[in-house]
Amino acid sequence: MADKIKKFFQKKKVDAKFKLAGPGHKLSEDTLSSSSSNTSQRLVPVVKRAGLSEEAKVAADAALARLQQKRENPAFNTSLAAIQAQVKKELENEKVQSSPSTTTSSEDSLKREQPVVAKNFAASGIFFRCPMISNDVLPRDEWKANIKAFLYEQLEHERGLTACLIIHSCNINRDKIDTCVETLCKYLENIITYPEEEKYQKIRMSNRAFSERVQPIEGSLELLQAAGFTQQKVANADGTEEDYLVFRRENVPSVESLTTLIEALRSAEPIQLELDRNVQVLLPSQAAAKMQLPDTFYALTPEELKREQQLRAEAMERSQMLRTKAMREKDELREMRKYKFAIIRVRFPDGILLQGTFSVYERYNEIHEFVQENLEHGGLPFNLCTPLGQKLNIDEDANKTLIDLRLVPATVLTFGWHTSVAEQIQRSPSCNVYLKPEIMLLVQEV
Template sequence: MSSAADKIKNFFKKKKNEAKFKLAGPGRRLDGTNAPSTSKSTKAQSDVYVPPQRKELTSEAKTAAEAAVARIQSQKKDDTHFNTSLAAIRAQVQRELEAERKTKTEIEKQISQEQPQPKVLDDGHNRHLAAQGVYFRCPMVSDEVLPRNEWKIKIKEFLYEQLAVERGLTSCLIILNCNTKEKSAACIETLTKYLQNIIQHPDEEKYRKIRQSNRIFGDKVLSCEGALDFLLAAGFTEQTIDDEQFFIYSDEHNPDGADALNELLEALQHSEIIPLELDRNIQVLLPSQTKKSELPPDFYRISPEELKREQQLRTEALENASILKTKAMREREELRYIQRYKFALVRVRFPDGVYLQGTFSVYEKLDQIYAFVQSCLKNEALDFKLMSPIGTKWDDDDMNKTLFDLRLVPNTILTFVACENEENIGGNYLKEDLLMLIQPV
């Protein structure tokens, strides 16, 4: 008999191969626009960031990118005002692409799929945010990139779709993924007792009946999503006896007997939460676009209302403070401040004036930022260092420290320093398809 873990793994592999995720809506590109996205890994290590694979650029898009790169390199040699020249180059490239779109319908379709377009925002406040939210991937289910709350809906829809063909295992996953942690734990404990009693006392009729009016059943099982489907999968049926509703276990509905119950019990006890992977939500920015530093509510541990109140209290405390604070007092205040955040926005400034932006958990480590930057470089073998906002260059001992430990929360700007002669690099550091993410000012 295969283990529960193997069964769950094969379950998701089979469903993905069959492409049964019918209710999934369109995904979201890394810059926030609605479009399908991919999440296939290109590296074997699971603890480093692996960007989604991108479609090959069309010949027209490649030509435009090469032209932009060539102009940047040429301009950099003659003009020290990189910010302005880069913006002008990007605007010119955009005008050229727009002209091509008007005359070639097919090119318009291809480029619109491969080049993210600016997101149109209705909320004026959102225009000032450094990121539009926090997004996740769920490779076990599909290749989409969505906010956490949308993933909860998608996962629930996906699991309920599978009940008709795989009721036992699916009901276990629904119990764990569609209820609160406390509710699912209480339900699993109760269902485990039901099945264990039948396995250990196969001839005892009292263990084959569950009175629906029973308080424990009502509080811990009936109120939990997926629990009734689990009982039906185990061999229980709903029956009325003397005007009372029961769930009755019958060998007729479970011909495999104790073996099937043990297998279902193993699946119930070893099922896991379907994991979500944080998406980096890559953006490539011009210096003038880095002025946006306000973060959306998704980055916080607390609600927007609680956050607003804390900010008011913080402002009042600063205004009323008339004494000098000790170092310990300042550190405690800083710690309270960064503990409000679940995620951090990291920007890396390159010597050519371009900024690379990504989203990280506050508990991710410094080496994961290095891996993220490395994966975005045109030359991934390039040796480099990252410098903190105050000029600190970290050593190998710092690589296992979290962003929280290094106080790189809630947002920070790191400086990219190449360890090689820049003349041998060729001007631009990032991959061409990432440079195409730059939006006009």
């Protein structure tokens, strides 16, 4: 069933790409005419951009000349890629500023669309990916709305499996979801076990079990419809009419299909979001200025956090007593559990810092892999050290969480090549460039 769900999402991705490919053509059509007509449809008026000013050209030439000198100087210790990235950004900014096509109104609209973020925040927020649906990077709330919209769009084509995914992905309380799933499965199992019993083929919608366990859960009615139930008025013994869900055998291919639906209900899982690392590359001065964490990093609301800090301060004032190591560690862990996410910065010998966002329950091997995949020489072994000088070991510390390693809420780790490759590093000046060029393009402007 897990493979079936995976194939379901793969098919939806392929369908989406197919729709974006544009209209098709008959094989009998003239290739030249069809291609020319397509070209004419895609033609966009070309905006002529003004060239760089003479001052900008002189500045660019001077910057590139400095780069050439520093490349020939092996003792130069600043990342060459960082300087190249900065020069490229300056040239791009000059092009944008000198372009007559950039209007004030479009600039104003872009400014209005961008969220206002305090300059001293280490990150603008917490963002996620959902590889099953798309490669977009969005906040959690936006993803929840997108997932819900995506699933409801699929109901017409794959009602049964989609309803299972809606039940597991669009509701919050896991206990209520589990109760609903078991109740729905019981309804379907009764039909399979007692196919001739009429009482198992009707569900009174005012029934307490149904109205409390099933109806409030989003997607449950859609699943019952996929199982062959239709809503209709049924007369009671006293002549009054009530709303019932009535099973119609002709609405399903076979009774065996209900067994498949039960399996899907019990095996389906919520559509998972993956935390985006929100990669940043900072100069030392920028890292010193960007220290504050936004509210989304906290497990408590800001009001609850302030109240707890106030109570803690009052308690400390009342009891000025000696504290044991165990008591201090207990308080330290309690303090760290206020956070859901952590900022990890890795300082390289050239002063550049690589920053990523992690869940506090992720393990050290996630940090190690994050650094490794962004290194220019990712195949070489390296070490990361904590501010206290503790060397983190990928073999011993791989499964320890960020809380276990006391890396919450924000920590700067120091990068160093492993001693086993020290001689190789000394013989290769190129190893003085640590991060990949495409990552160094993320260097933020001062």
